[in-house]
Amino acid sequence: MQKLVLWLAIWCCLHGQSYAQNTTQNEPITVFLDCNTCDSDYFRTEVPFVQYVIDRSAADLHVLFTSAQTGSGGQSWNIDFIGQKRMNGRKNGLRFNTESTATKDEIRQAQVRYLKVGLLPYILETSTFDHVTIGYSATQNTTEVPIEKPDKWNKWTFSLTGGGSLNAQSIYSDRTIMVSANADRTTDRWKTGAGVYFRKQVNKVTINNTPRTYTQESQNVYGRAVYSLAPLWSLKLYSGFTRSTYENYDAQFSVSPSIEYSIFPYSESTKRSLKFQVGPEFAATQYLQKTVFGKLQENTWGQVSKLIMQWQQPWGNINGSITASNLLNDPKKNRFSVGGNVEWRVVKGLNLVMGGYASRIRDQINLVPEVGEDEILLRNKLLATNFEYQTFVQIRYTFGSLKNNIVNTRFDESGFFIYGF
Incomplete structure (x- = not known):
């Protein structure tokens, strides 16, 4: 039994x-x-x-x-x-x-x-x-060995962009145009590029029946070259020319060589990345107006250090950076910034998304002595500040039916959007 x-x-x-x-x-x-x-x-x-x-x-x-x-x-x-x-x-x-x-x-x-x-x-x-049915679609004679065609562009890529926007009301209008051109070339050993950028914004506002016009214009020309020094080391040389009415630059020429060390292999950059960057920076500047320090032109030497992190894993992702810079001849003129965002799947159905940035600012040597009330309201000039920050947080909890393959797009409202420059 x-x-x-x-x-x-x-x-x-x-x-x-x-x-x-x-x-x-x-x-x-x-x-x-x-x-x-x-x-x-x-x-x-x-x-x-x-x-x-x-x-x-x-x-x-x-x-x-x-x-x-x-x-x-x-x-x-x-x-x-x-x-x-x-x-x-x-x-x-x-x-x-x-x-x-x-x-x-x-x-x-x-x-x-x-x-x-x-x-x-x-x-x-x-x-x-x-x-399941497995299919095969031949696009060429399968008996032939594919031969890679010569690249007539020699790995160079070019992009041209241009556009504009118009926003108008009874007493206010905003017109913006933007044009840019870029050329880039990337190989295993070198990454080079150059570009030009132009943007002009014209604001017209009527106050007490008096029309006023404010113009903001910026131009930038740059060139850069990055060299793969070793499996975890890289060198970069950047130079640029800038003109900006917002930042009080009539003409600024800058050169900044830097070196980068990557903790993880560059081949893993889509999943995880932790890099250190450091280098000096030289700038020769001609200002549009005399600054709060009484200068119309000056040459400055500084240094910039960065820590950059990117992490994308099954539990979520983290992106962040820390930047510290200062003038070498006056270390009290400095800036420290930290920023990033985190998306974390805490537990089943519960996601936490948070991020932002914050800067401690002590290096505004390009400020003009006086800014009009209208320019303050329109943010037409760079304003004096000791700090800047922005932050956000979002908690999302999803529950209910976990399995649903049905697609129903009836009355989906995709709406429209406006490009900004």
Whole structure:
């Protein structure tokens, strides 16, 4: 009798385990899509054979998209497939590039294509795979070995931008135009670039039936070269010319060499980065008006030190920087700034987003002695201050149905937006 009970217990356990495995295999895998720039509705429509969930801890698979800009202005994408729950311990990754000329639709098509490829090893163990069809589209003679065509641009990329905006009311109008041009070249050893920028803003306001016009204009020309000195070391030389009515610069020429050390390999920059930068800075300045120190022109030497951190992980992301600068001939004229943002998935469904920046300012040597009330209200001139800060915090808690693949865009109001310069 005892043997019979024992055999029945063993049979029930094995049968129950087999039934549980079959039940699990019949269920589609649950996926948490972690991509701030992805079109989630498009993903749900084009990849319907998985179950999307809104909480990371409820997913069998955490799919994390990260990207970095390429030398041609496109994007280099990484997709990390991180197994959890019934896929625990299984981790894979894919990498692909999109061109700078790619439209949003072309980018999301590429994202979906590589997502499907990355999901295949995981759905092999489920009944979902029985309904998957694998296709191949040949665009050339497959017997030929692809030959990379010569790059007639020699890795140089160019961009031209121009635009304007107009905002008008009965007693106020604001007109802005902006033009810029950039040229960049990126290789494994060198990163070089140059550019020009012009912006003009004209404000017209009527006070007591008296029209007044205020103009703000800025111009900038720059050149830079970055050299890969060693696996974790880099050198940079930057030079620029600036003219700004807002900052009281009639003409400023600056040169700033600097060195950078990266704690982590540059190849990991889409996931984690911690870099130190330090270097001197020389500036020869001609002012539009005499400054509060009675100077119309001066030459200054200074130094700038930076700590820059970026961290993107399954639990969230952190971006931050600390900058310290001062004049070498007068260290009391200095500036210290700290800023960043954090997005942290605290617990199931609970996200904390916070960020901002703060600066202690002691280096405003370009201030004009007097600023009119109208210019203060219009922020047409740089104003004296000992500090500057901005901060925000947001707590988001999501609960309810975790699994819902339905896409319904009826009465979605995308509205419109205005470009600013």
